[in-house]
Structure formats: structure tokens, C-alpha cells
Amino acid sequence: MRAIKKINNNVAICLDSNNKELIAFGKGIGFSQMPYEILDLSIISMTFYRIDNRFYKLIEEIPENVFEVAALIVHKAQIILKCSLNPNLVVGLADHINFAMIRMKKYKKMKMVFSYDIEQLYPKETELGRYAVKLIREKLFVSLPESEITSIAMHLVNAEEENEPITDGTDTEVLISEVVDKIEEFFSLTIDRSDFNYNRFAMHLRYYLKRIKEKKQFMDDNVIIVQAMKEKNPKVYECASMIGNYIDKKLQEESTEDELLYLMIHINRIINNRAIED
Structure with a gap:
């Protein structure tokens, strides 16, 4: 595997043995001088294929620790949901988590409502939303409101398809x-x-x-x-x-x-x- 561009210290854009582009996660993966012809596969913890390159700039703007948490949530979702997920989910979810944290600081008194309708319709996704809020509290030291369980669940529901949603082409x-x-x-x-x-x-x-x-x-x-x-x-x-x-x-x-x-x-x-x- 070859690293061709650093996104941050722990994320890089790479090419696999078939020259397919992917986003690779791993502690210290970005410290090497790019391009890096031979990448130590032992340091790679997660990979994501087919992320739209329009979102690469967004990845650079999201705090590194937030992106890592989003990647862990998506990895868990891939195991639990056992279905195709939109490859851009990890970027969209990281962006949402970052925005939710900023919004909470600006609107501390604003409390959106947890959706029991969503919980009934999508129990697995709701449980993943609970896992995500708990992980954010443990890893990022931010206690998001219960309503974020619903928001994250809906991100997962929306991502349960191969491509972005299309209504009438x-x-x-x-x-x-x-x-x-x-x-x-x-x-x-x-x-x-x-x-x-x-x-x-x-x-x-x-x-x-x-x-x-x-x-x-x-x-x-x-x-x-x-x-x-x-x-x-x-x-x-x-x-x-x-x-x-x-x-x-x-x-x-x-x-x-x-x-x-x-x-x-x-x-x-x-x-x-x-x-x-x-």
C-alpha cells in the first residue's frame, strides 16, 4: 500500500495494490514523508473506500479526534447493520458530531427532543446512536443531549444504501x-x-x-x-x-x-x- 497524501497525523489518502484510492486510519500514519511508497500495514486500523474526493477538504477541517471517533462509530455500524453503507458516511457523521459540539456550546439552553418514533422504526440504528453518544462522552469528553441519539441514528438510516439518495433523478x-x-x-x-x-x-x-x-x-x-x-x-x-x-x-x-x-x-x-x- 502506498500513502500519497497526508490528511492529518493519523489519516492519509492511500493507493492499494490495485491502485484503488482509499482513506486509511492508523496512529502516526501521517508522520511519514509523502508520497510514501511502502506503508507498514500493521499501523493501519481502518480503511474506507470510495469516499468522494469533494469531501477531502472537509476531512482536513474536522478535528482529528472527532474524525477518529466517527470512524469508530461507522466501523461498529458496519458490523451491526450488515448492509451496504454510503462510503461518505464517515465524513458526514464526523461533520455532524463536530457541528453538534459547537452548537451545544452556543445554544446551551436549546434541547431538541429524542424521537421515540425513530426508536420504534429503527431500533438497531437507535442503539448505535446511544453507543455513539457514549463514545463521544468517553473519547471527546463532551456530553451531547439525548436528541443526538436520534440525529446519529438518522445519519445511519440515510446511509443504508450504496449511493446518496435520489428522489427523481x-x-x-x-x-x-x-x-x-x-x-x-x-x-x-x-x-x-x-x-x-x-x-x-x-x-x-x-x-x-x-x-x-x-x-x-x-x-x-x-x-x-x-x-x-x-x-x-x-x-x-x-x-x-x-x-x-x-x-x-x-x-x-x-x-x-x-x-x-x-x-x-x-x-x-x-x-x-x-x-x-x-
Whole structure:
């Protein structure tokens, strides 16, 4: 195995004996000078194939210890769920955990609700969510709220397929593009569509559309949280409501308040990201 690029001290991009690219985890794997022609396989603890290279920059931005915990969670999920998982799950989950930790520090009083509906529908994924929250507490010394069990479970549910979710093929991508156009127009800004932040937002929208089409929307009692975010970020609430109504009309469905909450969180995130220029 050959290491071709360091991501951090314990993660590197490698090529296997068939010249297939993979992400390799191992203590000190990144200390060697790159490219490193012969890699000591004994130091590799986990490997992940087919991670979209659009997310390599995101991997570099996520704290090393957070990424390692996400990798352990995904490894456990592969054993328990025994099904194909989206190869980008480890990146998306690491990004979510990092964001959840930051969000908790900024909104200490905000408590999202644990979903008993999700627990009934997806018991294995919920148990993995509990394992993840426990692991985060032990490894990262952060006690995430119980609601994160649900959020992590849904990341796993969404990843239980070979590719990213597709609802109506090209129509879905057109709808996502239209949504981003509306956000740009509403806030008078430009979103860099080649950046990983756009791809992260687009992925959320694909899952959002998938849940609506399959009638599996989030349906918990987070009305108080929606109201709190509305008061704190009225423009974001107005934009999210506009986007939700637009999607509802397109799909002839009705988004729940909880979906609106998640849409607000993601819109707020993308408009405050460095990848966006006024």
C-alpha cells in the first residue's frame, strides 16, 4: 500500500495494490514523508473506500479526534447493520458530531427532543446512536443531549444504501439548484457551488426530499425550539419558510415543523460559512 497524501497525523489518502484510492486510519500514519511508497500495514486500523474526493477538504477541517471517533462509530455500524453503507458516511457523521459540539456550546439552553418514533422504526440504528453518544462522552469528553441519539441514528438510516439518495433523478438536482438560487437571492450573496460546503448542504436537501417523498419526515415536538430560533434569526426563519413552502408546492406535500427546524439550521450554517462571499 502506498500513502500519497497526508490528511492529518493519523489519516492519509492511500493507493492499494490495485491502485484503488482509499482513506486509511492508523496512529502516526501521517508522520511519514509523502508520497510514501511502502506503508507498514500493521499501523493501519481502518480503511474506507470510495469516499468522494469533494469531501477531502472537509476531512482536513474536522478535528482529528472527532474524525477518529466517527470512524469508530461507522466501523461498529458496519458490523451491526450488515448492509451496504454510503462510503461518505464517515465524513458526514464526523461533520455532524463536530457541528453538534459547537452548537451545544452556543445554544446551551436549546434541547431538541429524542424521537421515540425513530426508536420504534429503527431500533438497531437507535442503539448505535446511544453507543455513539457514549463514545463521544468517553473519547471527546463532551456530553451531547439525548436528541443526538436520534440525529446519529438518522445519519445511519440515510446511509443504508450504496449511493446518496435520489428522489427523481435530474428533477431533484434541478430543485436543489432552484432552492440555492432562492437562498442567494434572499440574502443577496453568492454560494460557491464547487466548494464542499455547498455539497454538504445539497446532501442535506437530498435527504430532506427523500424523507418527504417516502413520508418519513421528522415529527417530534420541537415547536418551542423553532420559535426560539425564529426569534433569534428571523431572516433565516423567513427564508426557511419560503423554501419549505416552495418544496411543498413542487412535491404536493407538507413539511413538518421539525423539518423546518433542520432546514433553518442548515441555511444558517451555509450563509455564515466562509465559502460564501457577499
